[in-house]
Amino acid sequence: MRRLKEWFSIRLAKNPGQIVLLSILFFNILFIFLSAFIISRMSLTGTEHLGFLESAYYTVNMILDAGGIAYVVEDIGPQNAIIAITCIIIVIIGMISFTGAVIGYMSNYISSFIEDSNAGNHRLQISGHFVILNWNSRALEIVNDMLYSGSCKRVVVLVSSGKEEVERQIDERLHETVKRENIKVEENCMDRSFLSRKLYCRRHRFKNELTIIVREGDVFSSKQLFDISLQRAAAVVILGEEINDTVCKYNISEKIDKYGNGNALTIKTLMQVSDITSASFSEDNQRIIVEITDDWTWDLVQKIIRSKQVDGKCNIVPIRVNQILGELMSQFSLMPELNIVYNELLSNKGATFFTAPSSGEDEVDFIKKTLAENDSVIPLTIRNDNGRDYRYFMALDERDINEKSRKSLSGIPISINRHFWLEKKKILILGHNSKCIDIMNGFASFISEWGYKDSDEMLLSIVVIDDEKNLEKMNHYKQYPFVIKTVAAELFEKDLICDSINEFLRMNEEDVSVLILSDDLVPEDEIDAGMLTNLVYVQDIINDKVEADPDFDVGSIDVIAEINDPKHHDVVSSYSVKNVVISNRYISKMITQIGEKDAIYNFYQDILVYDTDCGDAFESKEVYIKKAKDFFGELPRECTADQLIRGVFNATYDPDQPPEKQNITMVLGVVDQNGRIVLFGGDQTAFNVKIGPKDKIIVFSNH
Numbered sequence: 001m002r003r004l005k006e007w008f009s010i011r012l013a014k015n016p017g018q019i020v021l022l023s024i025l026f027f028n029i030l031f032i033f034l035s036a037f038i039i040s041r042m043s044l045t046g047t048e049h050l051g052f053l054e055s056a057y058y059t060v061n062m063i064l065d066a067g068g069i070a071y072v073v074e075d076i077g078p079q080n081a082i083i084a085i086t087c088i089i090i091v092i093i094g095m096i097s098f099t100g101a102v103i104g105y106m107s108n109y110i111s112s113f114i115e116d117s118n119a120g121n122h123r124l125q126i127s128g129h130f131v132i133l134n135w136n137s138r139a140l141e142i143v144n145d146m147l148y149s150g151s152c153k154r155v156v157v158l159v160s161s162g163k164e165e166v167e168r169q170i171d172e173r174l175h176e177t178v179k180r181e182n183i184k185v186e187e188n189c190m191d192r193s194f195l196s197r198k199l200y201c202r203r204h205r206f207k208n209e210l211t212i213i214v215r216e217g218d219v220f221s222s223k224q225l226f227d228i229s230l231q232r233a234a235a236v237v238i239l240g241e242e243i244n245d246t247v248c249k250y251n252i253s254e255k256i257d258k259y260g261n262g263n264a265l266t267i268k269t270l271m272q273v274s275d276i277t278s279a280s281f282s283e284d285n286q287r288i289i290v291e292i293t294d295d296w297t298w299d300l301v302q303k304i305i306r307s308k309q310v311d312g313k314c315n316i317v318p319i320r321v322n323q324i325l326g327e328l329m330s331q332f333s334l335m336p337e338l339n340i341v342y343n344e345l346l347s348n349k350g351a352t353f354f355t356a357p358s359s360g361e362d363e364v365d366f367i368k369k370t371l372a373e374n375d376s377v378i379p380l381t382i383r384n385d386n387g388r389d390y391r392y393f394m395a396l397d398e399r400d401i402n403e404k405s406r407k408s409l410s411g412i413p414i415s416i417n418r419h420f421w422l423e424k425k426k427i428l429i430l431g432h433n434s435k436c437i438d439i440m441n442g443f444a445s446f447i448s449e450w451g452y453k454d455s456d457e458m459l460l461s462i463v464v465i466d467d468e469k470n471l472e473k474m475n476h477y478k479q480y481p482f483v484i485k486t487v488a489a490e491l492f493e494k495d496l497i498c499d500s501i502n503e504f505l506r507m508n509e510e511d512v513s514v515l516i517l518s519d520d521l522v523p524e525d526e527i528d529a530g531m532l533t534n535l536v537y538v539q540d541i542i543n544d545k546v547e548a549d550p551d552f553d554v555g556s557i558d559v560i561a562e563i564n565d566p567k568h569h570d571v572v573s574s575y576s577v578k579n580v581v582i583s584n585r586y587i588s589k590m591i592t593q594i595g596e597k598d599a600i601y602n603f604y605q606d607i608l609v610y611d612t613d614c615g616d617a618f619e620s621k622e623v624y625i626k627k628a629k630d631f632f633g634e635l636p637r638e639c640t641a642d643q644l645i646r647g648v649f650n651a652t653y654d655p656d657q658p659p660e661k662q663n664i665t666m667v668l669g670v671v672d673q674n675g676r677i678v679l680f681g682g683d684q685t686a687f688n689v690k691i692g693p694k695d696k697i698i699v700f701s702n703h
Contacts, residue, residue: 124213127232127283129154130595133219133269134239135166137564138291140173141588142237146210147177148348149596154211156228163216174208181206219269222276230273231282235595238269240291240321262296270304270316278314288316289591293434311386317594317601324590325583326438327608329562332581333427333439333515334446334460335625336558339579340677341669341698345394345623346604347589348596351668351681354398355599358382358389364653366391367664371649375409375642375684376400378666380700381621383606385599392603394668394700396681407685411646415633416665420626422450426508427462428501430534431517432470433562435583440480445610447482449703458482463504465489465497491530498537505541505557513558514538518583520564528568535561539575555675578675607700621702625671629693641667641680641687652701665701 130146132139132155143155159166182205189200217224230236240263270290277286292298301318309316332339344350358366363382370379370393378394393401443460451459460482464471468488477483489496505512516538518531538559545552560579561572572580594601606620628635636644645667652665669679673694680687691697 123227124156124229126154126156126229128234129156129229129232131155131228131230131233131236132157132239133236133273134241135159135162136239136241138584138588138591139239140169141566141585142592143170143210143212144173144177145347145349145589145592147174147206147208149592153209155213156233157212157214158219158224158228159214159216160219161216163214167214170212170214174210178206178208220272222272225272225276231276231279233283233286235287235289236273236277237591237595238266238273238288238290240266240293262294262300263292266290266292266297267300267304270301271308274304274308274314274316278308278310282313284313286314287595288314289594290316290318291587291591292318292320293322319587319591319594319601321587322435323438323441324587324604324608326435326440327442327445328586329435329439329515329517329560329581329583330442330446331608332560332579333429333443333513334422334425336513336560336579337625337671337675337677337696337698338623339560339581341623341625341679342586343589344679345668346586346593348592351394351396351679352593353380353392353600353603354395354401355390355392355597355603356398356401357598358391360389363659364664367649367666370401371646372409373404374400375405375407376403376682378645378668378680378684378700380666383599383603385602388599390599390603394679394681407642409642409646411648411650412636412639412643414636414644414647414651416648416651417631417633420631422459422624423511423627423630424458425460425511425513426504427460427513427515428504429462429464429515429517430466430497430501430538431519431530432466432474433517433520435520436470436474436517440477440483442610443482444480449610458484461508463487463500465500467491491533494537497534498541501538501541505545510556512556513560516559516561518562518564520583527565528563531561531563532568532571535559535572535575535577621700623668624699624701625696626699628691628695628697631697631699632691635691635693638688638690640685641689642684644689644691645680645684648699663702665699667697667699669698671696671698 132142135157139157143157146153146155157166157170182201185201185204185206186197188204189197192200213228215224215228217227219225270288273288276282277288290301292301298318298320301316305316305318308314328342345352361369361382366382367379370377376395377400380392380394382389382391384390391401395401443462447460458481462477462480462483463485464477464483465487467490471477471486471488476486487496487500489500491497501514516531516534518528520527522529542554542557546554558579559577560581561577562581562583563569563572564582564584566582566585569580569582590601590604594604607622609620610622611620636647639647648665648667652663654662667680669677670689670691671677673692677698678687679698
């Protein structure tokens with residue numbers, strides 16, 4: 001009896017609903033059998049023929065349908081009054097204890113089941129999905145870019161709080177993207193007949209094929225990680241904590257101080273995730289992508305990789321967010337068109353980079369063979385990644401690498417200026433962000449590769465206008481010799497800022513870039529406010545120049561405006577700014593691709609960093625925008641893209657030079673004099689190319 005009481009007490013504490021259900025069932029079974037026994041024993045007129053089993057059957061029948069009394073009492077008279085009353089009592093008690101209690105319990109159970117499902121308390125039995133742990137300003141773009149993915153279609157998001165808000169953001173963002181893409185589809189067939197247009201739209205309609213599940217819980221809980229089938233996921237993304245998710249400046253300052261030196265929460269999450277994904281029961285070739293913004297976290301992640309990474313099982317990819325964004329911002333300042341180029345190449349939409357395992361061929365053989373057989377792929381290079389060789393190429397679809405062209409592919413004669421050198425650049429930087437050091441390091445690596453040898457002449461001249469506090473924080477950029485001047489001005493000192501901008505533009509009339517940075521360490525309601533103010537100053541000065549000289553070439557000033565909130569894109573674009581950089585979106589696009597493609601991250605790192613201390617050899621290849629009139633010895637004749645690509649390769653490949661001395665150049669696309677950019681993705685024979693003296697070409701080369 002004591003053990004029974006202990007068992008009952010424990011079950012009641014752990015699962016009271018189960019005890020209630022068992023009690024209801026036990027009582028009703030006992031009640032039905034007792035009622036059947038009474039009816040069968042009363043042996044009154046009309047019931048003497050009823051046995052025990054028949055009495056039990058009619059008892060249940062009466063409880064479910066009171067009209068069933070007629071089967072027990074055929075004629076209610078003086079002699080049958082007792083059994084009639086007994087039946088009525090049985091019906092009333094049965095309706096309460098059997099029908100009412102069971103229905104009430106089941107209703108409550110169903111409601112509880114729905115609530116538990118919404119709260120994420122049930123285990124997901126899925127595999128091959130994409131998991132996002134935590135939520136920040138980059139997460140939404142990761143999910144959005146998966147709309148264009150050809151593989152992963154299921155996404156599970158685990159957040160500590162705000163599930164409903166995250167779901168709302170995702171629904172709105174994906175709805176906008178699908179609507180925008182379908183508007184483009186309709187525009188592409190406007191010249192067709194009504195019926196043809198309808199058929200075209202139906203066939204090419206863009207659809208949201210993602211299945212997204214948002215769950216609220218503890219990202220440090222092993223149980224909740226198993227509940228989302230983390231061990232069977234294709235990729236896991238660990239996002240960093242957001243700093244500017246508050247309107248309180250004191251809280252932001254406190255967060256900056258706390259996370260500026262290291263992020264222990266990221267380390268804790270990675271340790272939990274890697275412990276699961278490196279286990280023998282987990283899926284093979286899982287990728288764990290970790291956002292990192294500081295050196296301390298980077299060092300600890302490297303130690304975790306050393307302890308937990310298992311080749312072919314748990315592959316940890318740390319992404320230095322600020323470093324990558326800094327390198328991108330410096331490249332956009334030097335070659336503004338790269339913003340639009342990378343916006344496509346680093347995403348799943350349009351022409352993009354792909355990888356495939358190499359069969360042992362060297363780079364030149366891979367390029368030659370592909371150019372001879374395939375007109376839908378642009379071969380780029382072969383790199384070794386973790387002991388394995390991979391081919392890298394640009395295409396619209398990964399499967400294009402296996403296509404064979406039936407056409408005879410050959411190049412046209414091309415004359416190359418083998419002494420080509422990038423021209424001097426003058427850059428004005430307005431404002432600051434958390435990536436200023438990384439931006440400057442990007443400029444420094446550019447100088448290292450492209451700086452003039454044996455000359456005191458500077459290839460790059462930069463002027464920085466910022467407030468005194470941040471200039472002091474950067475030591476007025478004294479460690480960077482290419483920063484020739486700094487101007488201390490508060491955002492509201494309009495005259496000082498405008499005079500400094502005018503002075504810079506008067507001294508530099510060509511190849512000028514104005515980079516307007518957006519402070520990412522401000523309260524949420526102040527995001528992009530400083531950048532928008534500086535943009536008004538710059539645009540007002542440009543308008544003054546146009547009014548003074550109607551022939552003034554507005555295109556001679558490249559304005560690159562960084563924004564952190566995508567909602568401000570239309571506002572910035574209305575100021576005739578062609579290069580609007582949504583910095584966080586690039587990280588999101590890269591994370592999506594890294595989660596789907598083998599060995600792509602190191603390739604990205606390679607092309608985003610200029611070679612340093614390279615001497616006469618170059619360590620890696622990058623994407624460049626080069627002026628056609630300077631790159632070509634003589635502008636090529638009108639031709640198709642496949643002819644241009646093969647002609648430039650033939651002109652830049654020198655079989656007599658060793659690999660480290662080669663500067664093989666692959667043409668990826670062109671930029672016409674109006675700034676329209678065309679990437680040669682898909683059938684290269686379908687692109688007709690006529691290069692003029694003011695056009696530019698997009699190339700992938702060592703230098």
